Amino acid sequence: MSRAQRIAFGVMLAFFLLAPLVLYPVFLMKVMCFALFACAFNLLIGFGGLLSFGHAMFLGTAGYVSAHAAKVWGCPPELAILLGTLSAAALGLVTGLLAIRRQGIYFAMITLALSQMIYFYCLQAPFTHGEDGIQSVPRGTLFGFIDLSNIWAMYATVLVVFVAGFLLIYRAIHSPFGQVLKSIRENEARAISLGYDTTRYKFLAFVLSAALAGLAGATKAIVFQLASLTDVHWTMSGEVVLITLLGGMGTIFGPVAGALVIITMENYLAQLGAWVTVAQGVIFVICVLAFRRGIVGEIAHFLKKPL
């Protein structure tokens, strides 16, 4: 990490360590779950140039699987989260093979359509309990000795999952794999002419992104003890696009900043009903027209350092 990035990472870590002293921990856990979700999404759009409009399917599917595993099969939380993550990776494997065949806006439309298919499946499948969702999922005992019904134990677990996921993404972006991915975003034809099998790289990035989105979804289901249709709906796919766009596409810390802003806004505007949707739409329009670098992108541009 460069110096600026180390400082930013320190600020982020300090924020999530100290904030629960003044802010509601459950709210912060929600922010971290969405931040990880958006970081996973950003890996695709920000570094691979692939706009997925169906990332909710990974978040939601992993949530259902981990909730089902914890509640019906009685799995401990670590196993439930692992199963959820694996299910999202498997789904990413199948949908990735199809979606990667087209590019640009087709890719966005295909992922959107596939996630709508998953939504209808979740609406009808018996194990998801339709409109009710899977409720009162037990948090259980992590590794057999950490009782997650304790809010601080849960908080620490989510923090560890989030930071681990974040660092994994950071590592992936700065590995040779990530560099090739960036070259594909910049000029795919040239990357092909240099001998890179670009389809394979894009496919790998897609599966990795799906798995990490699944990790966020599985953790979220355990934290909120709930898996519901909201998480597979297309509005959720739109929300993660918004979070990433507002925070700064292609920046490392952008999705985290975006998640903090958007989740805070939703929390305070929740009682205003559909105005939340209007506000999200307005932010979309403003970001696209006048604020394409996003929050962190603007800061990085001002400091002339990548963040």
Added chain:
Amino acid sequence: MTEIFGIPTQALFGQLLIGLINGSFYALLSLGLAVIFGLLNIINFTHGAQYMLGAFCAYLLLNKTGVGYWWSLLLAPLIVGALGMLIERLMLKRLYKLDHLYGLLLTFGLALVIQGVFRNEYGTSGQPYAMPAELAGGRNLGFMFLPNYRAWVIATSVAVCLGTWFVIEKTKLGSYLRAATENPALVQAFGINVPRMITLTYGFGAALAAFAGVMAAPIYQVNPQMGADLIIVVFAVVVIGGMGSIMGSIVTGFSLGIIEGLTKVFYPEASNTVIFVIMAIVLAVRPAGLFGAQK
């Protein structure tokens, strides 16, 4: 009662009719998307919201000013088309030099705003819209009962689709349009006002969506969410057909409506997902779409 494959013919033809109706809307909407995409190179996510706006225009015209269905069929597309041109002039125009994905994001945001505003005002429940008295009732065809209004919707959308195809493929105006799709700079050099053509094209696409919305109002109820879920299915239709050809999107739209209707008869559990499954198969076999140009 007569049966085919153990299904009463009454039910079979009934679902086939619903399929044709849905197919009419798929065709009209995917046609509009294809026309806009051809010239602007953006996928118009606001299309579903514009379809909903058309239906609400008809509803408001009737309830606030007493303007009936037939005038709405003319006025709603004009209003929504004008609104579309405004959007193109004020916002979309600034994005043509950027990655096409920004157009998608902008129109998605606009769709959220429009749908959110209407949901605030009218909630999520549907508002009924009476069908015009001239088209009430129906006729017995011997093997099934055909409501007049549904026959009108199918006939009109076929006519509008073919009319659009004719204008684009067979007239001078259409040839300008196709030339501008290929090479806007060159067409502009011949003295044709391409920016104005782009604005009018977007307005036309939006008007087409509104026209579909007015026709849909008496069949489905007028509901702020009516376009949101429909547009995703239409995206799948567009991926299946490929956006290369106008006729392709018309044929694909109608056929998928019929296939969806038949699925409701033979395997109702899959009726929501069948179009997406077909999309997956088409992608695996022929990624460019059935009518798309293979790269």
